[in-house]
Amino acid sequence: QAGIVSTEGPDLIVRTDGGFGVKTADNQFSFNVEGRMNLDTSYSSGVLNNATNDKSRTDTYVRRGYFGVTGTAYKDWYFEAIMNGTADQGGTSNFEWNTLFVKYTGWDAANITLGRDVRPFGLEQSTSSGAISTIERAALYELTRAGDTETSQQFALGKGYKNMSWGVSLYDNGDTTTSKNTRYGYDGRFTYAPIAEKNEALHLGISLDDANIDQGKYSAKSTLGAKKSDGIVFATGNFDSDRTGLLEAAYMKGPFSVQAEYLYRDLKSADAKTVDAKVSSYYIMGTYTLTGESRVYKASAGKFANINPTSKTGAWELVGRYQHVKADQGSTKDADVYLLGLNWYANKNVKLMFNLQNITTSNVAAENRDDSGKSAAMRLQYNF
Amino acid sequence: QAGIVSTEGPDLIVRTDGGFGVKTADNQFSFNVEGRMNLDTSYSSGVLNNATNDKSRTDTYVRRGYFGVTGTAYKDWYFEAIMNGTADQGGTSNFEWNTLFVKYTGWDAANITLGRDVRPFGLEQSTSSGAISTIERAALYELTRAGDTETSQQFALGKGYKNMSWGVSLYDNGDTTTSKNTRYGYDGRFTYAPIAEKNEALHLGISLDDANIDQGKYSAKSTLGAKKSDGIVFATGNFDSDRTGLLEAAYMKGPFSVQAEYLYRDLKSADAKTVDAKVSSYYIMGTYTLTGESRVYKASAGKFANINPTSKTGAWELVGRYQHVKADQGSTKDADVYLLGLNWYANKNVKLMFNLQNITTSNVAAENRDDSGKSAAMRLQYNF
């Protein structure tokens, strides 16, 4: 004697898989509720905490607390409105729109996006934070403002094909001139996948960014994957030009994948006190799925999605990563970061991650301070 | 082989049209998810930015980021909980409840509202920000505290009829006395529509407000429709009485409408240094829908709703508005604001708006500062 569920318009299809979605059977309209929890605990020591006397530090915090909706109206008008509420130990939460944009998909030549969205820049950044293989993305994304994409609005064009994708963006760079005019930076990305099969993929990509700054104080600073540490400033000063280039490559075969990116950032001094700075960084990461699943590659977006566990007990993934950071600003600073990681994909929704890092630096630590460090982190992720 | 969707209680009716809704077929219970994005870019110059040396200014920002739910329980208990997350260039988002109220509709004489809701005051304010014909409402709503309705709670009574509506409100005015008691202002509105047809409407209305202030520093300031400009202070000082009256009129026939409101605000000085202030402002706005649609008038609420495009290519609307502001406080300040606007209603959900303004003032600019100014703005609106 179940009650009847009907609709007054076109036929509807409903789903729940932790989240919720409904769409019209004619694909004209859709609506989804989505979210993601990243509950993290992290540890850092040594050079990572030079600013606080090398003391070790542990933190338990909400790294991401996404919640929001996506939908489509009249087939071609897609929107996304996902907020992010984060919280540190003892502090209050901070809510902001993580994404808030409209995308028009009715034009053949390109999709048109207006609003707050991830910009077209880099392989790992294009990959959702919920689908990366390490707890934090590679340091190179912190070392460029091109990586700080979540708080700016953009006007973007882009398109995906069977083996290729491209995107260009004009974005509010968050700066203002002295007369308070918003300044707009621009960036772009092109990816090509000579191989794009379910169990084998070869990815190549290039990204460019000109932050189009007027002048002001900028830094290249990174926590080297230890999110709540003091972090390391590799370059800083008053600059009036900020340009970045990035190269991407990845190869995946069966349960094995290797992925690498190289970034070069050029900062031009705006005054006599600041020395021009050149920051470069690369990483190479290898992953191996002990339970045999392949990572999921999407050639039309030039990115990876999460592993889908085939077994009821989930999937296990081993991760190794080496990163190098080099900064020339008068003197030369270097850092090497070694990571070992283990991920358990309990099911499509739940993922448990463990990362250990060993860090060595030269020319980074102040006198009498530790020039090496360690970090560890654990994450429980729930996608709905 | 589609799966079955059923319910364990009364029959349900589901809808999606970008947003989502479900209700029981007996109309006892309902639930809706709603939101609105206003993605704006604006420009201002001259007198609007006197405080920053007349410099021109551009901004890209999230003007509104609404998201929330509405619903009904036991037929007569309606609620609304819509948050608003806004964001400026480079700044973080700010989230607050835009509306958060309970309305009891089971009493014949009046609906009873408790909570945070738009107060009964003025035609354009009663009209949803998603349905107004210009990007920003007329300046007169900034020139009175009666227009600042979104951050206060109220206890309100009101009712709509076929050709008439009324509402009265007792509201937390956001002030406190020296002993920290909340102070409560009151306002009310009455509207009458001699004509209320689908293609022709004549609207008349009157609104009154007493902010019931004790004493304190208050201003009558407006950005004259250029939201991110410095704006202009027309009157300021230490006052102990703050009363406002407003007259409304609108006529619509076919694709043509004209709408006007007149506001008068009386501020009484609370000390020897402050001069009594009288601020008045009116606007007259004309709209013409090039594609022939009429605006949608709701006589039972004394307000307008959005145009529904009849063509697949959407509806186009031309808008012209003239505003006058006058403030007497010792000397007399004047401002005239001319607006030209063009709106494209792509469909029920999406609206693109363009506004150009020319502003002249007298007795407003500081010496050696520009006494005229310009502004322009663009908005992409998505309702779900």
Added chain:
Amino acid sequence: QAGIVSTEGPDLIVRTDGGFGVKTADNQFSFNVEGRMNLDTSYSSGVLNNATNDKSRTDTYVRRGYFGVTGTAYKDWYFEAIMNGTADQGGTSNFEWNTLFVKYTGWDAANITLGRDVRPFGLEQSTSSGAISTIERAALYELTRAGDTETSQQFALGKGYKNMSWGVSLYDNGDTTTSKNTRYGYDGRFTYAPIAEKNEALHLGISLDDANIDQGKYSAKSTLGAKKSDGIVFATGNFDSDRTGLLEAAYMKGPFSVQAEYLYRDLKSADAKTVDAKVSSYYIMGTYTLTGESRVYKASAGKFANINPTSKTGAWELVGRYQHVKADQGSTKDADVYLLGLNWYANKNVKLMFNLQNITTSNVAAENRDDSGKSAAMRLQYNF
């Protein structure tokens, strides 16, 4: 000619009762949207506002504005993500995650919780804020840090049985050591119900907490149920040990219930200037439902849920409560708080509450200040 609503996966069951829920018929997946509004107005006077010259104070404010989702994936992975947006008169809203956790229920011995959730401590705190019989919980929950459970993350184990429940928690206590390490406190609770019938219940419980502080400035402060008053500081200083014990008891028969809790907190001084402090507090509360309904007791969680009105005109409940607070820190401070309350449960979703309090203190007020006070409060609650 209603449209068809179907699904592409397992059969679904949908419900709306103000909020919204959908689950798979096989109970593997579920998703719910929930919220709660607490719209309060309160008054306080005398000793409660010593800090502001005993002046009386009224406030209208959003005490709670909950909104969020809960759900299940793969049967055993439950999550909750409920935000809370509060707002004072004239101020902006503040949003934070009220709960944000993952609970694994697939292990027979215990449920495992990670994230932000109410901790296992006390009868009234385990009872939802939407189901308590007075507007504010007893003062004893403010007098211990064990009661401040909403802003910390925890790792918890717990389980409910037919007549019994237990829970233990290791929690981020919001403090940091000088080297910025998070510190973790621990607490636990055990409840037993010799009687757990629908119309009769006897509840016994014990809770223990060690905040595991290093050292720092801590206070035992309470507003004694008058939320927006200045409140009273019963003990304060620099402490390095903070332990609390609590005893719970409740008996319910038909429309009548009586409930009592006793708390003892021991604070050890960390320096020569601070005297050791001992704070104790208890309350005894009686309720009588004029319309005959029983309170709803859940023995497997050791808590109460809301009364379900049986009549169309709702249920009426009378409440009386006596609280005593005593603090020894060199001298002895005392407070007695008498409360009279009336609640109207309009239906399952709507509840209207009225509270009056009379307060007497000794050794609390500064010289020439009032040592007694009054408070009153009103709440409109809407659950969806």
